[in-house]
Amino acid sequence: GAVVSQHPSWVICKSGTSVKIECRSLDFQATTMFWYRQFPKQSLMLMATSNEGSKATYEQGVEKDKFLINHASLTLSTLTVTSAHPEDSSFYICSALTSGSNEQFFGPGTRLTVL
């Protein structure tokens, strides 16, 4: 149980385009999901907290207009990187919070490369 999937697993796009990444909790409902970004050889850095039916909460220094988060259902959160630039190239990982144990379960990550 507690499986989280991400789609796509990797994506390459041109600079200036927008990219949407999906995060799904497959066998449980998650009112809260989290989005992390991980640059090469670095740790996971929390970008934002995604709450079902309400606006996401962004960490300091993360531009909410650039990283659009939508959590329209209890099993799906999406992260859209708008007007992507090469410096947005990174590994994006989501997690879903279970209501019972308050534990986060992580997705397999999405590798974004912006040319």
Add this chain to the structure above:
Amino acid sequence: GQQLNQSPQSMFIQEGEDVSMNCTSSSIFNTWLWYKQDPGEGPVLLIALYKAGELTSNGRLTAQFGITRKDSFLNISASIPSDVGIYFCAGQTGTYKYIFGTGTRLKVLA
């Protein structure tokens, strides 16, 4: 953003050796967690600790929640080649956010 300090940053060990790594914070956490991440994948939970002083094992892995609630350590006994990877500690805040450590990169020499 805030990160927890992990040491060592990286280590090479011989197969069969024991490994110890630790994680320290300037803040108190109510929950400490240890994850392993393989290249190109998401982190996988190894051990979760919920009480100060708690010592928990998972196979060859043992972790402890420091009594000050500001640190934790992870031990791996009798390392094997598949233990290679990056190990992250994480502290959970009151709002369920995770703050991750800087990571310990482990390489096992057969």
